[in-house]
Structure formats: structure tokens, C-alpha cells
Amino acid sequence: MKSLNRVVCEKRSYTRELLSHDHDFGQLLFPLQGSLQMQTASQDIMLEPDHCFYLPPRHNHVFHSRDRNEFLILDIPTHFLPEDTESMYSLLDQQWSSIRFLLLEEAGSKGNDSAALMDLTRYVTSKLQISVSASIDYIHRHFKEPISLQTLAEMEHYHPVYYSSWFKRKTGKSPKVYIADLRLKYAKQLLITSTWSISRISEEVGFENSSSFTRWFVKSECMPPQKYRMMNNGKKEP
Template sequence: MKTVNHVTCEKRSYTREFTSHQHEFGQFLFPLKGSLDIQTKLQEINLNPDYCFYIPPKLEHNYRSMDRNEFLILDIPIKYLPENTSDMYIRLDKQWGSIRYLLLEEAKSQESTSSLVDLTRYVTSKLQISKPLSIEYIHKHYKESIRLETLAKIEHYHPVYYSAWFKDKTGKSPKVYISELRLNEAKQLLISTGWSMSKISEELGFENSSSFTRWFVRCEGLPPQKFRILNNR
């Protein structure tokens, strides 16, 4: 098992042969060229330059690359990590792209370890605030019908494993999490608009106002019309 006592940021390449290991530090992988097949107990990921991946300490993983490849690797000692981090598959959006660029510059210069440590602290702080891709998807699509298989596929999990992973992340099942988002939005619409029940039910993705009303009563214990009256006094 590998250990690391200081932050390391460097370019690496990988072979076609599967290698299996774990380490006593956290690791970010930023693909620069090619892709990397990564297998954990619960996931199988083909990591390409549109994404990055965080591997927490002590997570057993297999990896290989079937093409010409180059990766920017950030090895992070435990002392810089939040407690109980878990693996994260992250879309390389504009912000993460900027982080990769800054890390590349640090890897080139290697002049000041303090600036690399400061940047690493910023990167690890995002482990606490970044939403996993499937949870981002839920927040964008919770008004629609969402299949568990769709969410599991986004995170590269089997649906059974995904449900356990999701509950560990949020403390709730996907069904309850989605229902709570819809309920909060329903309450907001009832209080802040004069929309009819039909308009609100359509906005939230229900077939009709009757199904919306039945659902609201199950969740809140009173009809939406009464909720509106009580909260608009």
C-alpha cells in the first residue's frame, strides 16, 4: 500500500495491463490525452478528458489504458482531506477545467510548494460542496419521471449498489429525495403564486390536479388548497 506525506502533482501514463492497488492518500485523476479504465468493487468507469475522478484513501481499484494516454495526477495526503471522502466522478465544467489548468502550471513550475498546497486545499474543499453528477441530474429533472437505472448509469453503478450509495450520500432514498424536492417546489408555488391547482400540477409533472392533490395530502397531511390558505394569512 502506497503512502504519501506531501502533495504531489505530476503527469503520468498507464499501460494496457490491469494494475490493482489502493493507497493511504487521496488522488485526483485529470485525463489530458486518451482514457483510463477504472474498476472498483461497485463501479466501472472509462475516464476521458471530459471528466475527472477522485479516488479516496484505501479504495481498492484496478486500472489500465488501452490507448496512448497522459494524465495529470494530484496525490493528496490525508491531512489535507475532509473526513470520510468517497469517490467522485466529476464533469470537467468551466470551473474544474480552470482547476486543471492551474494544476498543470504548478506541475510545470514546481517552484513553490506553498502555492500547490493552497491550490490543493481549494480542490479538497470542493469535495464537500460538489454535487455528484446524478444528484445534479435530479435537481435539473425532478419535475420529470426519473428512473433509478438512469441515475445509476450516470454514476456507473449497478442500480442496487446505487441506492445504497445514494442513501450514504444524502441520508435518503432517491425516491424520497426527489419527492422532497417536488414538495418544496409545490409549497413555494402555492405560497408565492396565484396559480391554479391544474397549473401547479402541470408545472411539477403530474398528470392532473387530482393526482397532485392526492400526492400532496400523502406528503403533507392536508390538501394543497388548505396549505395555501393557512400560509397566506
């Protein structure tokens, strides 16, 4: 296991040789050119320049590259990290692109002990704590539609069995229950704040017919949606 007691920000390249190791520090990888195939116990990722990847401490990983490549790497000692960080595979959005730009400047200055790099590293670690995973974001945008566990697991590059346990650790619920709770909250909001028919609400929430919706609602709330609407008429769902 590789250890580290200071922040390191630098460019690196990887070979075709299949290597395996782990380290007691976190590592943030930004592809600048080419790609890197990386496999952990739960993920299999082809890391390319439109994404970045955070690897937590003590995660054994197998890696190699099949093409010419260059990566910007930020090695983060554990004393900078919150407890129990999880791997993060993220699209290189505007925020992460800005972070990469600033880190590139620090890597070019060769000042791995600079105050600017320390502050930037602290900002990165705070972002790791609040980062919304791709699959959870997808659920919130598509909960009214059928969503398979396989689809969600693929977004995080997790195996489906591991994804279910990961999701429960992160949210306290299984994916199925989490989606059902979002649908229920939305249905209750529509019952209280709209004049839509039960049939229209059932379609909006993602049910094929009002009978299925009513059975599901009764199972969840111990009353039919019509009664819930009458009892809560004039209220607003928080």
C-alpha cells in the same frame, strides 16, 4: 497498499496491462490525452479528457488503458483530506479546467514541495467537500419529470444498489423521498404564491392529473391542496 507523506503532482502514462491496487492517499486524475478504464467495487468509469476523477484513500481499483495516454496526477496525503471523502467523477468545467492549468504549471516546475502547490492542494480538497454530484444537480433541474434510479446511478457511474445507499449517506434520504420532497416544496410554493388552478399546479409538479396530485398531497400534508392554500394565503414559502 501504497503510502505517501507528501503531495506529488506529475504526469503519468498507463499501459494495457490490467493492474489492481489501492493506496492510503487520495488521488485526483486529469486525462490530458487518451483514456483510462477504471473499475472499483461500485463504479466502472472510462476516464477521458472532458472529465476528471477523484479516488479516495483505501479504494481498491482495477485499471488499464487501451490507447496512447497521458494523465496529470495529484496524489494527496491523508492529512490534507477531510474525513471520509467519496469518489468524484466530474465534468471538466471552468473551475476544474483552471485547477488543471495551475497544477500543470506546478508539475512542469518539478516543485512538489512549493508553497503554491500546498495552497493549491488545500483548495482542491476544500472543493472536494462542497462539490455537487452530477446526479443531485440533475434532480434539482429535473425533479418535475420522471427520473429513474438507473439514470441517476449511471451519472455517477455507480451500480444502482450501491447508488441508493450512497445517496442516503450523502443526503439523509432515499432518492425517491428526496425527489418527492422537492416536488412537495415546489407545489406548496405555487399554492401560496400563485393563482394557478390545482389542475395546472399538478401538471407543473409532474402529475398526470389533479386527482393523483391531490391524493399525494393529502398523504404528505394531511389536508387537500385547496385547504392548504386557504390556510396559508398571503404567506411565502421559505
